[in-house]
Amino acid sequence: MGHPTIYPTGTTLYNPEKAFNGYTIFQAAEYGAMLINMNGKEVKVWKGLHGFPNKMLPGGYVMGSRGARDTRYGYQDNVDLVQVDWDGNVVWEFDKYEFIEDPGNEPRWMARQHHDYQREGNPVGYYVPGMDPKVDGGNTLILAHKNVYNKKISDKRLLDDTIIEVDWEGNIVWEWCCNEHFDELGFSEAAKNVLFRDPNMHDCGGGMGDWMHINSMSVLGPNKWYDQGDERFHPDNIIWDARESNIIAIISKKTGKIVWKIGPDYDVCKELRKMGVIIGQHHAHMIPKGLPGEGNILVYDNGGWAGYGLPSQTSPYGTKAQRRDHSRVLEIDPITLKIVWQHTPTEAGYLQPFHSHHFYSPFISSAQRLPNGNTFITEGSGGRLMEVTADHELVWEYISPYWGKKFKLNMIYRAYRLPYEWVPQLDKPEEVAIERIDVTTFRMPGAAPLGCDDIVEVEGTLGYGDVDGFCVTTEEAPAVNKDDEDDEYSGVIRI
Amino acid sequence: MDITIYTATGCARCKIVKGFMEERGISYVEKDMKADGKDDFQAFYKANRSAVFRGPEGIEFPIIYDGENIRQSIGAALAFLHAGKKLDGFFTVGTLHKEWVNGIHVSGGDPRYAEEFLYILRYLKDKNMKLQLETTGKNSGVLKQVLDEGLADVMIMDVLGPEHLYSRLAGEEIDIEDIKASLGLIQSFPEYKIRTVIAPVIREDGSVSYLTPEEIALTAKLIGEGSGSNKLPYMLKAFEPKEAQNPEFRKLEPIVNLLPYRSKARTYQVFADIEK
Numbered sequence: 001m002g003h004p005t006i007y008p009t010g011t012t013l014y015n016p017e018k019a020f021n022g023y024t025i026f027q028a029a030e031y032g033a034m035l036i037n038m039n040g041k042e043v044k045v046w047k048g049l050h051g052f053p054n055k056m057l058p059g060g061y062v063m064g065s066r067g068a069r070d071t072r073y074g075y076q077d078n079v080d081l082v083q084v085d086w087d088g089n090v091v092w093e094f095d096k097y098e099f100i101e102d103p104g105n106e107p108r109w110m111a112r113q114h115h116d117y118q119r120e121g122n123p124v125g126y127y128v129p130g131m132d133p134k135v136d137g138g139n140t141l142i143l144a145h146k147n148v149y150n151k152k153i154s155d156k157r158l159l160d161d162t163i164i165e166v167d168w169e170g171n172i173v174w175e176w177c178c179n180e181h182f183d184e185l186g187f188s189e190a191a192k193n194v195l196f197r198d199p200n201m202h203d204c205g206g207g208m209g210d211w212m213h214i215n216s217m218s219v220l221g222p223n224k225w226y227d228q229g230d231e232r233f234h235p236d237n238i239i240w241d242a243r244e245s246n247i248i249a250i251i252s253k254k255t256g257k258i259v260w261k262i263g264p265d266y267d268v269c270k271e272l273r274k275m276g277v278i279i280g281q282h283h284a285h286m287i288p289k290g291l292p293g294e295g296n297i298l299v300y301d302n303g304g305w306a307g308y309g310l311p312s313q314t315s316p317y318g319t320k321a322q323r324r325d326h327s328r329v330l331e332i333d334p335i336t337l338k339i340v341w342q343h344t345p346t347e348a349g350y351l352q353p354f355h356s357h358h359f360y361s362p363f364i365s366s367a368q369r370l371p372n373g374n375t376f377i378t379e380g381s382g383g384r385l386m387e388v389t390a391d392h393e394l395v396w397e398y399i400s401p402y403w404g405k406k407f408k409l410n411m412i413y414r415a416y417r418l419p420y421e422w423v424p425q426l427d428k429p430e431e432v433a434i435e436r437i438d439v440t441t442f443r444m445p446g447a448a449p450l451g452c453d454d455i456v457e458v459e460g461t462l463g464y465g466d467v468d469g470f471c472v473t474t475e476e477a478p479a480v481n482k483d484d485e486d487d488e489y490s491g492v493i494r495i
Numbered sequence: 496m497d498i499t500i501y502t503a504t505g506c507a508r509c510k511i512v513k514g515f516m517e518e519r520g521i522s523y524v525e526k527d528m529k530a531d532g533k534d535d536f537q538a539f540y541k542a543n544r545s546a547v548f549r550g551p552e553g554i555e556f557p558i559i560y561d562g563e564n565i566r567q568s569i570g571a572a573l574a575f576l577h578a579g580k581k582l583d584g585f586f587t588v589g590t591l592h593k594e595w596v597n598g599i600h601v602s603g604g605d606p607r608y609a610e611e612f613l614y615i616l617r618y619l620k621d622k623n624m625k626l627q628l629e630t631t632g633k634n635s636g637v638l639k640q641v642l643d644e645g646l647a648d649v650m651i652m653d654v655l656g657p658e659h660l661y662s663r664l665a666g667e668e669i670d671i672e673d674i675k676a677s678l679g680l681i682q683s684f685p686e687y688k689i690r691t692v693i694a695p696v697i698r699e700d701g702s703v704s705y706l707t708p709e710e711i712a713l714t715a716k717l718i719g720e721g722s723g724s725n726k727l728p729y730m731l732k733a734f735e736p737k738e739a740q741n742p743e744f745r746k747l748e749p750i751v752n753l754l755p756y757r758s759k760a761r762t763y764q765v766f767a768d769i770e771k
Contacts, residue, residue, distance in 0.1 A: 096758070099726070099765035109765075171758045180771075 003382060006444060009401035009410075011040035014434040018395040019387050020370040021431055022127075023423055025062065026378075026385070026415035027051035028402035033062050037429040040398055044423075046088060052078055052114055053366075053414035055125045057135045058422045060086035063117070069110060073102040073205045075159055077145055078113040083135070086425050091136075094166050097144055112145040115215040123221030123235075126368050126416045128288040131221065137168045141238070143217040147208060150179040154199040154209055161214035163238060176238075176256050178212050184258040185247060191264060191308035194318035200244050212242040216366075218285040220250065224295045225335065232259040233286075233295075233334070241284035241299065243363075246277065246307045246322060248284040248299065250334075260334060264307060271337035278330070279322045280306035282380075283366035283414060286334070292373040292390070293331055296340055300377070301328040304362025326356035329367045329377055343367075343375065347392040353472060366414040376417045383410035387417070394436075498523040498576075501536050501558040508569040508596075509557040511622050515573055528556070548588040555588050570599055573618060578611040585612050595648075596624045601641060602633035609637045616646040631655055631665065632674030632721075642680055650684040652677065654691050656706055657713035663696060671717075678721025689718055690730040690770060693756055695744045703743050705734065705750060708759040715763035725763055730770040731756050 021038050028034040033046040033054040046054075051064040065078035080095035094111050101107040118124070120138030122131045141163060148160045158179060165174035187195065199209025217240045220226075225233035236253035250260040266277040284299035309321030331341035345356040364380030373390045383400030400410045420428050441450050498516065500523050502509035516523050526532025526539075539560065540547055546565045547554060558565060559572045566575040568589045574582035582604055589598030596619055604612060619626060627649040630638055641647050654674070655664040662669045681687050691714050695703050706714075711731065719725045736747045753769045760767035 096761065099761070101726075172754050173752070175754055 007399070009383075009399040011036075011038065011396070011398045011434055013394060013397040013436050014038055014432070015393075015395040016431040016433050018374070018389055018393065020372045020374050020376075020417060022417050022419045023056070024385065024398070024415055024417050025051075025054050025056045026400070026412045027054050027064075028400065029383075029404040029410055029412075030406060031402050033064050034402070035062075035423070036398070038396065039429070039432050039434070041429065043426055043429070044086075046084055049082075049084060050078060051413070052076070053116070053416070055117075055119075055416060056418045056422055057083065057119065058132050059135050060423050060425045061091070061135050063119070065111075065113060066090075069100065069112070070102050070105050071204060073105075074100075074110075074112070074145070075202045075204050075208065075210060076114045078111060079108070080111045081113045081117055081140070081142055083119075086423075092168070094140065094142070094170050096170055097142075097164060097172065098146070111142060113142050114145055116143040116217040117141060118218050123219035123288050124285050125218065127371070127418050127422070128221075129290050129371060131288060131290070139168070139173065140166050141217065141219065142166060143214060143240075146177065147205070148177070148179050150182065153179060153182050153211060154196045156199055156201060156209045157207060158199055159202070159208040159210045161212050161240075161242070163217055163240070174253075176251065178214065178242075181251075181256065181258060184261075185245065185249075185264070186261065187245070187264060187308065190310045190318065191245075191321075194308040194321075198317065198319055200319070211244060212247075213244040214240050214242045216241045216283045216285060220286045222289045223286060224289070230335075239284060239286055239297070241281050243280045243282065243302070243306050244308075246279055246281065248278070248281065248297065262332075262337065269337075275330070275332070275337060275339060277307075277322050277324075279324050280304040280362065282364060287331070287369045291369045291371060293341065293369055295334070297330075297332040297334050298367050298369055298375075299330050299332070300361075300365040300367045301330050302362055302365060303327050303360060326352075326360045327362075327365065327379065329375065341390065343377065343388055343392060348388075348394075349392075354470065364411060364413045368416060370417060376415070378412055378415045380412050380414070381409065383412050385412065385415050497561065499526060499539075499560045500524070500572075501526050501528055501532065501539065501556060501560070503527065503556045504529040506556050511619075511624075512557045512559065512569060512572045512576070515576060515618070519576065521576060523559075550588075550590055552590075555590070568598060569624075570596055570615065570619065573615050574612075577615060577618075578608060581605070581608045582611055582615065586615075591627060594623065594625050595627060597627040597629070599626060599628045601628055601630040601638050604634075606634045606637050609634075609640060612637065613640055613644065613646065616641065617644070620646055625649075627651065629653060630677055632677040633665070633669060635673045635676035635680065638677050638680055642683055647684055648686065650681060650687040652681050652687065652689045654678070654689055654714055654718055656691065656694070656696070657710050658717050659713075660696055660706070660710065664694060674717070675721035678718055679723070681722060682724065682727070688728045688730060690732055692732045692734050693750055693753065694734045695736075695739075695741075695747055697743075703747070705747070706756075708755045711756045712759035712762050715760040715767060719763045726766055727764055729760065729764040729767045731760060731767060732770040 024036050033049040033051050035044040036042050046062055049064040054064045056062055061083055063083050067079050069077035082090045083092035085091050095109045097111050100110045118141040119133035122133035144162045144164055146160050146162045148158050161178045163176040164172050167173055199211035201209050220237050222235050223233050237250050239250045241248040245264045247263040249258045252259050266272040278301045280302040282300045287293040287296050287298050303324035303326050305320035305323045307322040309318050311318045315321045326345050329343040330339055333340050345352050345359040348359045350358040361379045361381040366378040368376040374387050376387050385398040387396040388394055400412050403410045504527055526535045528536035555568045558567045566572045570586040574586045585604035587598040589596050591597045625648040628647040629651045631653050658671050693706050695705050697703055731753055733750050736745050739745045757767055
């Protein structure tokens with residue numbers, strides 16, 4: 001999102017009639033887990049509770065971490081994962097994944113959790129009617145890190161992504177390690193070559209390659225595809241996405257093998273060419289049963305820079321090989337690979353490509369399907385949360401007023417909307433509509449109002465006609481037949 | 496002693512064994528299975544198939560044969576040439592390549608012949624070989640001598656199980672203090688690791704069952720007590736029923752999920768992990 005110097009924060013727009021009204025939980029940068037109501041009133045802060053991300057559970061519980069590992073030795077490792085009650089008491093915790101002895105730090109167990117986790121009872125970590133996560137028992141799936149060597153991938157030390165299942169007592173009962181499935185990922189020889197030489201190296205801990213950077217992990221849960229007999233979509237199976245490789249995949253919980261995948265290459269079939277390359281994506285998950293769009297894959301396709309491939313003028317070494325300067329939220333049918341709904345700069349009302357960057361977060365971000373069919377979007381880099389209807393009307397918007405002092409962004413990794421009843425400690429708040437302000441007349445104190453007192457006509461002027469592009473062509477050209485199934489260039493929109 | 500040595504063209508280990516025999520004045524006949532000795536070796540292998548180890552990468556050379564005894568690989572061959580059957584148990588067929596020699600078992604042989612055992616290790620080291628040794632903890636006195644003379648480049652200690660099951664798992668009476676003494680030495684080797692195979696146990700009532708996660712926790716505790724450290728590189732390995740000698744063990748289903756074992760082991764050894 002391109003920001004002017006001065007702009008409002010907090011809730012900027014709110015239509016109570018069309019929004020899915022409830023609370024919103026997010027990590028206020030370098031402050032804590034923040035719960036706000038629809039008007040942006042801060043109703044609770046769990047100060048110091050990190051959230052990568054924070055998630056609410058019914059009963060006023062919040063999940064998060066008590067801190068992060070020393071960044072000189074680890075990359076995005078949270079020390080633990082905890083469940084905290086309304087009063088800040090830790091009622092569940094896990095840290096026994098790896099015993100860490102970082103120089104200058106007290107040796108301790110760490111969860112090395114990052115980016116995601118799921119509590120049993122709910123597949124995706126957000127509100128689904130009839131699928132409440134357990135609050136006093138059940139297993140928890142955790143996305144974690146482990147350092148490994150795998151010479152098939154690279155001669156460098158790798159920061160591997162793992163998924164572990166932990167029971168209520170803290171025992172690890174299941175583990176999946178991404179590097180052990182390298183052969184299933186479908187990298188081209190060009191990508192393998194780049195990956196071997198530079199698996200997205202970070203300096204910390206003497207150097208480690210964050211080669212996949214899995215940033216989302218959730219369970220499929222009950223779904224119509226499995227009900228129809230498609231074993232790939234077994235309710236226990238797990239979907240994840242990896243921003244560095246542009247891969248979205250489903251793994252079998254039983255065998256660990258990849259059973260469904262798109263990426264890393266999006267030119268391998270007509271359907272994917274039509275979809276267009278997904279770049280640096282976040283929060284790919286299956287819309288749970290009972291929500292509009294159930295069974296489809298919802299993903300925040302960031303754009304930005306990601307992927308391994310052939311060197312080019314914008315990627316001299318073949319790293320971050322794909323690039324795009326705007327984002328898309330895509331809802332994909334996993335069988336036909338068709339985009340069945342999308343929210344791109346065009347649907348958001350920004351003229352493409354001229355203002356595409358007004359819907360853009362090159363990292364973090366998410367999309368949540370709400371029970372009324374709306375979609376709750378975290379456009380993370382600029383700290384903007386928004387709710388749009390199925391026909392793209394913006395019905396709620398909020399800008400985080402919390403800028404980090406160490407990491408100077410007001411970013412929000414991932415926010416969630418939750419129903420009022422998940423927080424029984426609070427009375428339902430008043431919902432006050434906030435009309436979209438007319439920015440053409442909105443002025444700062446001291447600024448002159450709109451309009452000129454001295455207007456003169458110029459003789460011979462032609463007036464202003466239609467403009468078909470200005471220096472660059474628009475995304476809509478050339479014309480295609482959207483109804484032609486065989487036209488791989490047809491589709492909802494091509495980007 | 497008339498020895499037939501089966502070799503492969505270019506096999507450095509074969510040259511070392513031939514050199515050993517020449518030094519000792521032992522007469523031998525060489526059959527190079529990649530040259531003129533191919534037919535002879537095939538006939539020998541056909542007649543002695545069960546006595547010759549064939550791994551996934553083929554047959555390990557050299558093989559020596561005195562008309563009655565067969566010894567395969569460099570360590571076992573030298574040991575037999577030096578001390579006859581006295582060193583049986585200390586050496587088995589190795590599987591490592593280039594300069595590395597394994598299949599050397601500190602606990603496998605009779606400690607009365609420690610000096611003969613050490614002689615072979617010294618001989619191998621003099622020939623610039625690197626040695627990976629294994630121990631179950633038995634013969635800690637021999638292990639101490641190996642350590643003191645710097646004869647092991649890598650030491651792997653297989654801790655069979657918890658104290659109360661150790662003799663049962665070893666199939667012989669074991670002095671647990673001997674095991675603890677070995678554990679006390681293990682960290683002094685240049686490179687080492689400790690591991691436990693989650694093995695089946697014949698219980699007191701005659702039933703057969705795998706070591707339990709709780710018993711692995713006690714195993715990790717034993718390691719901590721013996722070594723004085725809870726931070727050792729401790730690996731857990733699944734038992735492979737197909738390779739078991741005991742027919743009862745071959746009937747077992749392999750353990751698929753070692754995670755409960757790892758969780759329990761980490762109670763006493765924080766770096767415990769699963770060997771894959």
